[in-house]
Amino acid sequence: MNNFFDLIEKRESCRNYSNKPVEKEKLISCIEAARIAPSACNGQPWRFIIINNKELSFKVAKCIEDLVMNKFTEKCPAFIIVLQEKTDIKARIGAKIKNQDYSSIDIGIASCQLCLEATEQGLSTCIMGWFNEKKLKNLLNIDPSKRIRLVISIGYSADTEIRKKIRKNIDEIAKFI
Ligand SMILES: Cc1cc2nc3c(=O)[nH]c(=O)nc-3n(C[C@H](O)[C@H](O)[C@H](O)COP(=O)(O)O)c2cc1C
Known part of the structure; x- marks a missing residue:
């Protein structure tokens, strides 16, 4: 249990990367962590494009x-583009009936697992939702009908200290009944 909390405390958004290149095996390991993430109806509505070229x-x-x-991303050696894929009919019907956006939830979970594995591998990440989707699709030859949901920067941090997490208190976010 302690090890798990050590890991999630260590993960933080990195906005200062060193120029040390990222080993391909470590990136594969991060994708593997995302691959085995849970998703609604096991729909796995994700694809990952890995850029590891200066x-x-x-x-x-x-x-x-x-x-x-x-x-800050100009100094980052690698990126993972997270694309949303269409899920199977079961997950789509479920989302419609229950008025839930399961795909976004699934992609968030998979991205979190990816980032935690990166931390385990000594890498640092930043999940980003702010980017020029059209420009990125043009650059990477991505079908215009697809959605890029997140971009994750990944590399070795140039910082040595872990920041203290600033979060709401537990009584503000949870209610035991
Ligand atoms: C969906 C999502 C989108 C985000 N977009 C950006 C972004 O575009 N740029 C950025 O610098 N950080 C971005 N962040 C990082 C958050 O700012 C960060 O997770 C939050 O401030 C908590 O800090 P920590 O990750 O260091 O613990 C994003 C995080 C998430 C989960």
């Missing part, structure tokens, strides 16, 4: 630093 990563950063946001 020149292309810089071009990806240029699509993420939209307005004043996400400038």
Whole structure:
């Protein structure tokens, strides 16, 4: 149990990357952690595109630093693009009947597992929801009808200290009845 909390305390959004390259095996391990994540009706509504190439990563950063946001990505050596895939009919009907967006929930869970595995591997990540989707799709030749839901920067942090987590108190977010 303690080890699990050590891991989730260690995961933080990294906005300062070193130029150390990322080993492909570590990226595969992160994708494996996402692959085995739970999802509604086991629909697995995700695909991952991994960019681990200095020149292309810089071009990806240029699509993420939209307005004043996400400038830090220019120094990031690798990215994982998280695409939403259509689920099977069962998951789609379930979502419609229950008026729930299961795919977004599923993608969030898988991305979290991915980031925690990255932390376990000594890597640092930042989940990003702010990017120029159209520019990114053009750059990476992604079908315009697909949705890019998240971009995850991944690399070695140039920082040594872990920040203290700023969060709401437990009594603000949970009620035992
Ligand atoms: C769905 C989602 C979208 C996010 N988008 C961005 C983003 O575009 N840029 C950024 O710097 N951080 C982004 N973040 C990171 C959050 O700001 C961060 O998780 C939060 O402030 C808590 O900090 P921590 O991750 O260091 O614990 C995003 C996080 C999530 C889960």
